[in-house]
Amino acid sequence: MIYAAILGYGTVGSGVYKVINKNNAIVSKNAGDTLKVKYVLDLREFEGDPVMEVLTHDYNDILNDEEVSIVVETMGGLRPAYQFTKAALEAGKNVCTSNKELVAEHGHELMEIAKAHGVNYMFEASCGGGIPIIRPLMTSLTGDEIEEISGILNGTTNYILTAMAENGSDFDTALKNAQKLGYAELHPEADIEGMDPCRKIAILSSIAYGKAVDYHDIHCEGITKVTADDMKYAAALEAKVKLIASSVKTKSGYAVMVAPYMIIENSPLYSVSGVFNAVYVRGNMLGDSMFYGSGAGSLPTASAVVGDVVDCAKNAGRNIMKIWDEEKIELVPFEKIHSRYIVRVPEKDTKKARELFGDVTTITLTDLEEECAFITDELTEGMFAEKAEQLPDMISYMRVKF
Amino acid sequence: MIYAAILGYGTVGSGVYKVINKNNAIVSKNAGDTLKVKYVLDLREFEGDPVMEVLTHDYNDILNDEEVSIVVETMGGLRPAYQFTKAALEAGKNVCTSNKELVAEHGHELMEIAKAHGVNYMFEASCGGGIPIIRPLMTSLTGDEIEEISGILNGTTNYILTAMAENGSDFDTALKNAQKLGYAELHPEADIEGMDPCRKIAILSSIAYGKAVDYHDIHCEGITKVTADDMKYAAALEAKVKLIASSVKTKSGYAVMVAPYMIIENSPLYSVSGVFNAVYVRGNMLGDSMFYGSGAGSLPTASAVVGDVVDCAKNAGRNIMKIWDEEKIELVPFEKIHSRYIVRVPEKDTKKARELFGDVTTITLTDLEEECAFITDELTEGMFAEKAEQLPDMISYMRVKF
Numbered sequence: 001m002i003y004a005a006i007l008g009y010g011t012v013g014s015g016v017y018k019v020i021n022k023n024n025a026i027v028s029k030n031a032g033d034t035l036k037v038k039y040v041l042d043l044r045e046f047e048g049d050p051v052m053e054v055l056t057h058d059y060n061d062i063l064n065d066e067e068v069s070i071v072v073e074t075m076g077g078l079r080p081a082y083q084f085t086k087a088a089l090e091a092g093k094n095v096c097t098s099n100k101e102l103v104a105e106h107g108h109e110l111m112e113i114a115k116a117h118g119v120n121y122m123f124e125a126s127c128g129g130g131i132p133i134i135r136p137l138m139t140s141l142t143g144d145e146i147e148e149i150s151g152i153l154n155g156t157t158n159y160i161l162t163a164m165a166e167n168g169s170d171f172d173t174a175l176k177n178a179q180k181l182g183y184a185e186l187h188p189e190a191d192i193e194g195m196d197p198c199r200k201i202a203i204l205s206s207i208a209y210g211k212a213v214d215y216h217d218i219h220c221e222g223i224t225k226v227t228a229d230d231m232k233y234a235a236a237l238e239a240k241v242k243l244i245a246s247s248v249k250t251k252s253g254y255a256v257m258v259a260p261y262m263i264i265e266n267s268p269l270y271s272v273s274g275v276f277n278a279v280y281v282r283g284n285m286l287g288d289s290m291f292y293g294s295g296a297g298s299l300p301t302a303s304a305v306v307g308d309v310v311d312c313a314k315n316a317g318r319n320i321m322k323i324w325d326e327e328k329i330e331l332v333p334f335e336k337i338h339s340r341y342i343v344r345v346p347e348k349d350t351k352k353a354r355e356l357f358g359d360v361t362t363i364t365l366t367d368l369e370e371e372c373a374f375i376t377d378e379l380t381e382g383m384f385a386e387k388a389e390q391l392p393d394m395i396s397y398m399r400v401k402f
Numbered sequence: 403m404i405y406a407a408i409l410g411y412g413t414v415g416s417g418v419y420k421v422i423n424k425n426n427a428i429v430s431k432n433a434g435d436t437l438k439v440k441y442v443l444d445l446r447e448f449e450g451d452p453v454m455e456v457l458t459h460d461y462n463d464i465l466n467d468e469e470v471s472i473v474v475e476t477m478g479g480l481r482p483a484y485q486f487t488k489a490a491l492e493a494g495k496n497v498c499t500s501n502k503e504l505v506a507e508h509g510h511e512l513m514e515i516a517k518a519h520g521v522n523y524m525f526e527a528s529c530g531g532g533i534p535i536i537r538p539l540m541t542s543l544t545g546d547e548i549e550e551i552s553g554i555l556n557g558t559t560n561y562i563l564t565a566m567a568e569n570g571s572d573f574d575t576a577l578k579n580a581q582k583l584g585y586a587e588l589h590p591e592a593d594i595e596g597m598d599p600c601r602k603i604a605i606l607s608s609i610a611y612g613k614a615v616d617y618h619d620i621h622c623e624g625i626t627k628v629t630a631d632d633m634k635y636a637a638a639l640e641a642k643v644k645l646i647a648s649s650v651k652t653k654s655g656y657a658v659m660v661a662p663y664m665i666i667e668n669s670p671l672y673s674v675s676g677v678f679n680a681v682y683v684r685g686n687m688l689g690d691s692m693f694y695g696s697g698a699g700s701l702p703t704a705s706a707v708v709g710d711v712v713d714c715a716k717n718a719g720r721n722i723m724k725i726w727d728e729e730k731i732e733l734v735p736f737e738k739i740h741s742r743y744i745v746r747v748p749e750k751d752t753k754k755a756r757e758l759f760g761d762v763t764t765i766t767l768t769d770l771e772e773e774c775a776f777i778t779d780e781l782t783e784g785m786f787a788e789k790a791e792q793l794p795d796m797i798s799y800m801r802v803k804f
Contacts, residue, residue, distance in 0.1 A: 019545050019687045029612070030544035030724070124542065130688045132542035139541070140526065140534035142432035143421050143708025210431070268694060271673050276690075285421045286532045286705040288678075289695035292670060293688065303688040306545025314722075322432070 002031055002313045005039040005062040007084055008075035009051060012098045012125070013040070015302030016072050017051060020309070027306060031313035038068055059084055063091055070312050072305055073097040082106055089113045089121060096308035098125035098301050104199035104215045107206070108326055115319045122308035122321065127200040128153060128277045130300030131293035132307070137207045137281070138322045144283030146208040150246035153197035155275035155296040157223050157243040159183045160192070161260075162273045165240060170228045183275060193222035194243060194258045201245035204279070205256060207322065208247070211329035213256060219334040219381075221259040230396055232365055233342060233373050239264050241398070242272070253330035255337045262342055262400040335382030340402060343388075344373045344395035356387045371395055375402060404433055404715045407441040407464040409486055410477035411453060414500045414527070415442065417704030418474050419453060422711070429708060433715035440470055461486055465493055472714050474707055475499040484508055491515045491523060498710035500527035500703050506601035506617045509608070510728055517721045524710035524723065529602040530555060530679045532702030533695035534709070539609045539683070540724045546685030548610040552648035555599035557677035557698040559625050559645040561585045562594070563662075564675045567642060572630045585677060595624035596645060596660040603647035606681070607658060609724065610649070613731035615658060621736040621783075623661040632798055634767055635744060635775050641666050643800070644674070655732035657739045664744055664802040737784030742804060745790075746775045746797035758789045773797055777804060 004020070006013045020027055020037055028034045039062050040054050059080075062068055071088040073095055075081045081102050085095050090113060097103065102110075103123045114121040124134045128151065137146070152158050156178060163174045175192065178184035190196045195215075202215035223243050234241050239262040247256040263270055268290045272278040277295025282288055294300035311320075345353050347370050350362060360374035376384070388394055406422070408415045422429055422439055430436045441464050442456050461482075464470055473490040475497055477483045483504050487497050492515060499505065504512075505525045516523040526536045530553065539548070554560050558580060565576045577594065580586035592598045597617075604617035625645050636643050641664040649658045665672055670692045674680040679697025684690055696702035713722075747755050749772050752764060762776035778786070790796055 015687075023545060023547055023687065026547055027545050131691060132538040135542050136534040136538060139713060140537050140709045141705070142712040143425060143429055143705050145425055145428055265673075268673075271667075271670075283705060285417075285425065285701045285708075287696045287699070287702050289533060289693075291691075291693060293691035297689070299687045300689050303543070303545050303685060306687075307542045310544040311541060320716075 002033050002035045002069060003038040003067045004035060004070040004072060004309060005041065005068045006037060006072045006074060007041045008073070009040050009042040009044070009046065010074065010076070011298045012301045012305065013072070013074035015298035016074060016305050019299065019302045019306045027310060031310045033313065035309065035313065038065065063087055068093060069316065070094045070096065070309050072309065073099055074305065075099065076101065078102055078105060085110055085121070086113060089117055089119060092117050092119055094119045094122070094312035096122045096305050096312060098305055100126040100196065100199045100203065104202050107203060108212060108324060111321050111323045114321065115323065118317055118319060120312050120315065120319055120321055122312060124308050125301045125304035127203055128279055128291070129155065129293065129295040129297065130303045131277055131279060131291050131295065132304070133204065133279045133291050134207060136291065137204065141281065141283055141286060144285045146281060147249045147284055148247065148282040149201070149204050149208055149279060150244055150269065151201065151204070151279035152242050152269055152272050152277050153200040153245050153279070153295065154191055154243060155277055156184045156188060156191040158272065158277070159275045161223060161226065161241050161243065164226065164228065165231050165234065168228055168231065171224060171226055192224055194220045197243060197245040198258045201247050201256060201258060205247040205254065205329070206324040209254065209329050211325045211327055213329055213331070217331055219257045223260050225396070226260050227396065229368060230398060232368065233344070233363065234262050236363065236365055237262065237264070239400070240270055242269055244269065250332055252336070253332045255332040257337060259399055262398055264402055267401060335380060337381050338378050339381065339384070339399045340378050341376045341384060341397050342373055342400050343376060343397045344371055345391055346371050346393050346395065349391055349393055352391060356390060375400055404435050404437045404471060405440040405469045406437060406472040406474060406711060407443065407470045408439060408474040408476060409443045410475070411442050411444040411446070411448065412476065412478070413700045414703045414707065415474070415476035417700035418476060418707050421701065421704045421708045429712060433712045435715065437711065437715065440467065465489055470495060471718065472496045472498065472711050474711065475501055476707065477501065478503065480504055480507060487512055487523070488515060491519055491521060494519050494521055496521045496524070496714035498524045498707050498714060500707055502528040502598065502601045502605065506604050509605060510614060510726060513723050513725045516723065517725065520719050520721060522714050522717065522721055522723055524714060526710050527703045527706035529605050530681055530693070531557070531695065531697040531699065532705045533679055533681060533693050533697065534706070535606065535681045535693050536609060538693065539606065543683065543685055543688060546687045548683060549651045549686055550649065550684040551603070551606050551610055551681060552646055552671065553603065553606070553681035554644050554671055554674050554679050555602040555647050555681070555697065556593050556645060557679055558586045558590060558593040560674065560679070561677045563625060563628065563643050563645065566628070566630065566633050567636065570630055570633065573626060573628055594626055596622045599645060599647040600660045603649050603658060603660060607649040607656065607731070608726040611656065611731050613727045613729055615731055615733070619733055621659045625662050627798065628662050629798065631770060632800060634770065635746070635765065636664050638765065638767055639664065639666070641802070642672055644671055646671065652734055654738070655734045657734040659739060661801055664800055666804055669803060737782060739783050740780050741783065741786070741801045742780050743778045743786060743799050744775055744802050745778060745799045746773055747793055748773050748795050748797065751793055751795055754793060758792060777802055
């Protein structure tokens with residue numbers, strides 16, 4: 001018998017409980033022995049829910065029970081998740097988590113602690129929900145130098161952008177609707193401001209490149225400034241607007257950024273709609289690859305957590321995680337990252353725009369008569385900012401991958 | 403030092419040699435020790451190629467060298483690949499292969515032999531080229547009951563179908579062109595008749611369901627009957643024609659089949675074009691997921707083989723492959739598999755078609771005036787065949803996923 005404990009009976013934690021119980025025969029067969037949830041830790045009561053049989057309010061029940069070899073941390077946030085995780089690892093228990101905040105902040109340290117105690121700290125569910133991406137990066141793409149990882153790593157924002165494109169609605173309306181339908185949280189800042197995908201691309205980059213990428217060092221823009229009019233240009237250009245977290249090897253370091261982009265059909269991420277997520281990976285030998293699936297949701301995320309639980313069970317007493325170096329990787333300074341942009345200016349500024357950006361082709365939409373848009377050549381963020389300053393009436397801009 | 407030997411210096415074998423040498427620092431770091439190719443076995447000479455330094459014509463050089471712990475079998479075909487693989491495993495050497503023919507035919511036996519000798523028989527490159535799919539199925543999707551695997555598993559046929567759709571060319575022209583460009587072999591039967599994806603879906607199904615799926619038992623159709631006119635209907639319906647190998651859990655067993663299908667934009671496989679491959683997987687908890695990448699080609703396939711080599715090195719002395727049961731899984735008999743079809747009949751048969759298939763909506767194309775097409779409701783293959791017999795002048799039919 002393999003005993004697990006779940007910390008936090010929220011969306012993901014209750015999903016993990018359900019997956020382990022509902023698929024117990026398969027899970028146990030894959031784990032090599034019967035897997036049982038012995039405890040669920042939560043401060044709340046859940047009257048009428050069978051989880052009451054295993055519910056505890058005291059973490060020490062779990063920590064002091066030597067039978068529990070796997071702890072599932074699905075509390076989210078840094079405290080007390082960090083303390084609980086550390087204590088579990090130091091007690092020689094494996095920890096599996098969906099907590100990207102904790103992994104992005106303390107992943108290296110917690111993996112080192114796990115290694116020192118002959119156990120594993122696993123976090124497949126922290127990036128891309130149910131999509132297997134951490135394990136493929138660690139165990140499959142080991143013959144390649146990874147040259148790029150770009151992903152749609154947040155379901156909430158992709159849902160909102162998809163809705164805006166399909167319904168013509170503005171950002172606020174689309175957000176409110178997403179909240180009503182449960183696709184956005186009441187406090188959606190981490191999603192809509194891009195912090196959530198920012199943490200995820202930091203984790204994926206650290207694994208892929210083998211050195212630490214601190215998410216605090218990454219330039220990060222959300223989708224709050226994307227307007228219904230921007231979407232009209234996207235439609236006219238047969239493009240889609242996606243919040244893309246990208247991490248690209250360049251000659252002068254790694255260019256890592258989170259921002260909304262217009263992309264066209266040649267991008268594998270083009271057709272990733274609604275709450276789905278996808279991670280594009282380019283290896284120097286493999287070439288293009290992509291991993292696609294449910295980026296959030298109780299059961300898909302729980303499926304990834306349970307995959308980790310099974311892996312911990314199969315590798316009892318054996319640390320198998322590829323730990324990145326503590327040393328930080330060299331990031332290209334934001335001002336030196338190269339991009340192309342779509343820029344919207346009032347009609348009167350067309351001449352000025354041509355002076356600044358060269359002989360650009362302008363795009364005019366019939367229902368936005370008093371303005372025009374154009375797509376720039378590739379230039380650095382620094383140079384773009386300089387030119388943009390000279391167009392104080394610029395309506396909006398967005399990066400493009402055309 | 404970890405010593406490997408490569409059997410066969412063809413497309414994939416030479417790719418493996420290149421990946422291990424070119425990415426040696428990364429590969430060795432991931433493997434935990436320096437990885438070196440000590441032998442390449444091939445009957446030919448390669449004057450001027452640095453491989454001459456390690457070339458041998460005698461397999462016994464490899465078999466009797468105790469330093470060689472990993473054998474890469476990239477010869478293809480059953481003989482002598484089977485004998486060589488068996489001998490290597492029995493000598494306590496790991497074997498990594500891209501040989502889908504051998505895995506489909508003797509995979510179970512070879513995995514059992516590997517297990518008995520404390521080594522591994524790995525074959526990530528046998529399905530979907532560079533796409534990581536075997537390992538995710540074995541180690542990531544372990545919390546799920548897999549309900550469906552459907553894939554575009556052959557680059558040659560997908561290239562031909564994409565070219566037919568884009569250029570309006572007929573099958574023979576597209577095939578000849580693909581041969582000229584190196585995307586189709588001189589003897590392309592295994593690809594165009596569907597045997598290659600048939601073997602691959604058998605392997606993937608065996609892993610996913612944990613019981614043997616014999617590719618001889620799978621109904622398999624290729625793309626040789628797809629015409630330029632069929633493509634016109636696809637275009638009119640905004641559909642694409644894809645050779646799909648599918649494996650679906652139903653109430654009465656597993657429905658496994660290889661055949662060309664018309665699919666529409668709601669399918670994740672819709673935008674997989676040219677030589678790319680993709681595998682769609684549905685789990686009962688995970689929901690939809692997809693794995694996309696280069697399905698063939700020297701370096702992408704080699705990248706997958708090298709991923710296996712690294713995994714063998716990391717797991718020296720430890721069998722980690724999930725072996726499916728020898729017992730065969732219950733397949734739905736072909737006549738009882740359910741599908742929908744697009745059927746083309748001469749104009750004169752429209753009334754008869756309505757009598758047989760119900761009040762179907764007909765589609766007429768301006769440049770194919772003397773015929774019409776319609777899409778049937780879902781019915782079994784057996785029932786469809788019965789009705790089709792009563793339309794002896796039927797022009798063509800194809801299964802659809804609409």
